[in-house]
Amino acid sequence: METNEWDAVVVGSGPGGLTTAACLGAAGRKVLVLERHDVAGGNTQVFRRHHGDDWYEFDVGVHYVGELGPGQLLNNVFTSLGVGDRLTFSQLDPDGFDTLRFPDFEFRVPASWDEYRDRLFGQFPNERAGIDTAIDVLRGVATESRMIFGGDRPIFDEWAFRPLSDLFERAELSQQCQAVLDHWSMLYAGAPRESAIFMHARLIDHYMGGAFYPRGGGQMLAARLIQVIEACGGEVRTLTPVRRILVENGRATGVELDDGDQIAAPLVVGNADYRRIVTDLVEAEHLSPGTRSWAEQAEMTLGLVCVYVVVSKEIEGPNTNYFLLPDYRTDELHEELEAGSLPDGTLGAYIAMASRKDPGNPELCPPGHTNFQIMTYAPRGYEFWGVEEGPADGGRYRREEAYRNRKREVTERLIDSAEQILGPFRDEIVHVETATTLSHERYIHSSEGTSYGFKHSPEQSGTSRPQLRTEIDGLWVVGANTSPGHGIAGAVIGGVMCAGEILDRPLIAQVALGEQLLDPSTIPEDPEHFDALEYSRGAALRAKRAGTAEAQRRRRSSAR
DSSP states (O other): OOOOOOOOOOOOSSSHHHHHHHHHHHTTEEEEEOOOSOOOGGOOOOOEETTTEEEEEESSSSSSSEOSSSSSHHHHHHHHHHOGGGGOOOOOOOOOOOEEEEESOOEOSSSSSHHHHHHHHHOOOOOOHHHHHHHHHHHHHHHTTOOTTTTOOHHHHTTTTTTTHHHHHHTOOOHHHHHHHHHHGTTTTTOOOGSHHHHHHHHHHHHHOEEEEETTTTTHHHHHHHHHHHHTTTTEEOOOOOEEEEEHHHHHEEETTSSSSSSEOOOOEOOHHHHHHHISSSGGGOOOOOHHHHHHHBBBBEEEEEEEESSSOOOOOOOOOEEOOSSSSSHHHHHHHHTTTOSSSSOOOEEEOOOHSTTTTSSSSSSTOOEEEEEOOOOSSGGGGSSSOOGTOOOOOTTOOHHHHHHHHHHHHHHHHHHHHHOOGGGGGGEEEOOOOHHHHHOOOOOBBBBBBBBGGGGGGGGGGGGGGGGBBTTTESTTTSOOOOHHHHHHHHHHHHHHHTTTSSSHHHTTTOOOOOGGGGGGOOOOOOOOHHHTTTHHHHHHHHHHHHHHHHHHHOOO
């Protein structure tokens, strides 16, 4: 049994777990965060590759985030925790942060509800009444969902937990107009027929005040939260997988590691995949049959395939994301994917231009090059990839011929799709690699390799989704599968809410009002040559890797 005394142990180091730990630390709690991977951060982490002296850096899950402007909620979280001045966010083009390419037209999504409505009017002049109906409901649900101090919520109560298809039918929108309004579903992987309006509305609203990207990459978010945790006497410990959460007499008492060591704490926060917490980390006798049944049977969202590309030329253009939508199908496309197959023809794709979002970041690629990612939905199931089980359960896949062939096929098809947007670049590729749902499961341990957790269906939303407080005293859960929702914002806000419930304080309201939770002077200055990736390895692994990290830094610097 470890002799250190911890007030709380957090299992998993995604943005939800790190935020919870930082907020508890700011309140005087001593928190230990345990992470099985060698880098903390979950989907905020980055990874690096190199060919000779040329180095490249890729973001795993941070592509663009809303509510990061001055005074906006997510920005307030980092400011309240004392690291706001250590983060800088670049804004994507407010006149069109998303560019949608359909067979017959292009639509640029602006960072304004009013302008968004007007552009829909301009594209579909004969559907003004239906567009008004749809936007009024979506905006109303989003606005009323933020009423944390109470009040009547008539639009929310009527519409929030109905499927999006109900709204499209009420508004009598054409299939083309539905497809434009549905482009947001790429950010939560749900079909209109099975997605709660609440999720769709909140997601749109999230970006209507601007779309942002953290300079230095998503790893900066994790590194800054780790600085808060350490400054408050806590620790982030990587390469430390947890075997089980200890429970005695209905109360969490700590964790047991894979090596058999036990760490005691009166409070445990699970930031691992919720299904795995319930079925693997907590022994069945401590949970009700209903809890286990729900976790086992709840539907996950589709996963993603992501191709990471660097080309030896500059691809100029606005600071926008591209969505290639080869047809106007919505529900039908998801039915095909749920059945386990990719559609024929051109693949729909989401293209994120890292070099445009973070042009001053020398880690991305050498000068004169362009770094970007191409993403699409992955079909349901392991069978599509030619394997029977996932890596989290011991399945082997990387050397399997069927897997390698399928990955190569999908990679080529996604490059074909991206060339329709960016023009020819295949001959200039200097680095390309593809992450599949199996890759995601291997590193993040998410069920079925999903990036977005449980489906955001009406039946799995709101109070029907796992709440932050569990039925076991002292055990809490945060992350994409919980009620605050998925994504960087959902996880971070969920972390604040979880800490607030633990501390019995209205923490989310305090943050929204701009209250300071931690004096910035409490946090030590950045070390020389601060590297967010190396910092996110935790203090122990940082110390072990100090020489290696410095040698790599010098190699990267000399190559620029």
